[in-house]
Amino acid sequence: xxxxxxCIKNKKVNQSQAREAIYRVFLExxxxxxxxxxxxxxxxKVYTKxxxxxxxxxHLDLFVSCNLAVVIQDDFKKAYxxxxxxxxxxxxxxxxxxxxxKIAFHPEKCDETLEDTDFITIHKxxxxxx
Ligand SMILES: [Zn+2]
Numbered sequence: 582x583x584x585x586x587x588c589i590k591n592k593k594v595n596q597s598q599a600r601e602a603i604y605r606v607f608l609e610x611x612x613x614x615x616x617x618x619x620x621x622x623x624x625x626k627v628y629t630k631x632x633x634x635x636x637x638x639x640h641l642d643l644f645v646s647c648n649l650a651v652v653i654q655d656d657f658k659k660a661y662x663x664x665x666x667x668x669x670x671x672x673x674x675x676x677x678x679x680x681x682x683k684i685a686f687h688p689e690k691c692d693e694t695l696e697d698t699d700f701i702t703i704h705k706x707x708x709x710x711x
Pocket of ligand 1: 680
């Protein structure tokens with residue numbers, strides 16, 4: 582939550598209960614990458630008030646602009662949102678089922694051109710499809 586409050590302060594936006602609830606959905610699904618439909622479904626379990634899709638997108642844009650989350654697009658331009666952390670991230674996108682997964686990424690073990698990378702995406706078949 583601390584990172585969210587820092588973001589709200591930096592961007593000078595008002596507090597929003599819906600935004601906090603969405604962020605909590607991310608914290609509870611830390612290892613997952615979620616589509617907007619996934620986020621909406623998880624949000625409805627923890628937040629009883631109705632939140633429009635536009636509002637969800639607006640809050641997600643804020644998270645991305647504060648680097649709290651990154652957005653990954655699959656080959657069909659479907660967006661998946663994933664919480665960021667202190668470490669650089671790597672994501673695999675399955676070229677068969679389009680599942681997006683967060684994986685460990687160690688830039689120091691890779692090519693030096695990957696230094697200071699925020700995140701990378703790797704296109705390959707997931708374990709279910711291979
Ligand atoms: Zn797959």
